Amino acid sequence: MKRLWTPAWIARHVAMVVLVTTFxxxxxxxxxxxxxxxxxxxxYAVEWPIFAGFVVFVWWREVRHALRxxxxxxxxxxxxxxxSDDHRAASGEDGTERPxxxxxxPVRVTRVSDGPGEDDADLAAYNRYxxxxxxxxxxxxxDYPG
Amino acid sequence: xxxxxxxxxxxxxxVGVVLILLVVIGMPLKYGFDNxxxxxxxxxxxxxxxxxxLVAAFDLSRRADWPLKRMILVMLAGTVPFVSFWxxxxxxxxxxxxxxxxxAAPEPIAG
Numbered sequence: 004m005k006r007l008w009t010p011a012w013i014a015r016h017v018a019m020v021v022l023v024t025t026f027x028x029x030x031x032x033x034x035x036x037x038x039x040x041x042x043x044x045x046x047y048a049v050e051w052p053i054f055a056g057f058v059v060f061v062w063w064r065e066v067r068h069a070l071r072x073x074x075x076x077x078x079x080x081x082x083x084x085x086x087s088d089d090h091r092a093a094s095g096e097d098g099t100e101r102p103x104x105x106x107x108x109p110v111r112v113t114r115v116s117d118g119p120g121e122d123d124a125d126l127a128a129y130n131r132y133x134x135x136x137x138x139x140x141x142x143x144x145x146d147y148p149g
Numbered sequence: 150x151x152x153x154x155x156x157x158x159x160x161x162x163x164v165g166v167v168l169i170l171l172v173v174i175g176m177p178l179k180y181g182f183d184n185x186x187x188x189x190x191x192x193x194x195x196x197x198x199x200x201x202x203l204v205a206a207f208d209l210s211r212r213a214d215w216p217l218k219r220m221i222l223v224m225l226a227g228t229v230p231f232v233s234f235w236x237x238x239x240x241x242x243x244x245x246x247x248x249x250x251x252x253a254a255p256e257p258i259a260g
Contacts, residue, residue, distance in 0.1 A: 015217075043189045043192075043193065046193040046196065047193075047196065050196040050197065050200070053200060054200075054203075057200075057203060061207070061217075061220075065217055141252055
């Protein structure tokens with residue numbers, strides 16, 4: 004968790020705590036105003052906690068994003084680890100060679116089955132179509148020339 | 150992306166207009182003429198519309214892969230009367246330019 008204790012991250016944690024306590028405090032203030040007879044304050048009393056929740060949500064998302072972007076130095080990274088050869092090479096010395104996870108999602112292409120089957124031609128055509136789609140990210144399926 | 154930008158622009162415009170109604174009409178009526186009805190109705194509506202604005206801005210920032218700082222600035226810009234319109238125009242120009250750049254140089258790997 005060291006990478007969440009850099010100065011920039013500490014500033015974010017502090018900002019999150021300050022904002023959440025402020026918003027909850029404002030919500031509580033509106034509750035007291037509502038209890039004192041200002042009926043319109045009930046609406047604000049609902050709104051402030053929602054904004055506080057939103058702050059926590061964005062903070063939590065950033066934390067998760069940071070943890071995913073910089074994989075843990077411990078070996079045996081789960082899903083993000085590439086093929087075993089690369090994995091061994093990457094975790095060899097200092098782990099700097101390890102590819103950054105979370106930047107690009109690997110594309111899973113359907114593997115052509117090695118056994119004979121009547122739908123091999125269809126499958127190959129479909130795979131050609133998939134690789135064409137992969138090579139032309141902006142294209143729509145209707146643009147496929149094949 | 151384009152749909153997210155449109156959603157953001159629509160709600161940004163609505164929130165901007167409601168905020169100006171609140172500040173230019175509601176506040177003087179309440180504090181100058183002791184007639185709080187505009188503030189009571191529009192103020193509540195603005196709070197909930199601003200939530201929608203936050204969600205739209207968050208969605209757009211996630212799709213456009215913005216840094217956290219820009220996302221927060223855009224969210225805050227929605228709270229400043231009149232400035233919100235300028236911010237909306239800047240965001241639109243930025244997102245459109247980035248998208249054009251992306252289309253000019255297509256990446257080989259689908260994300």
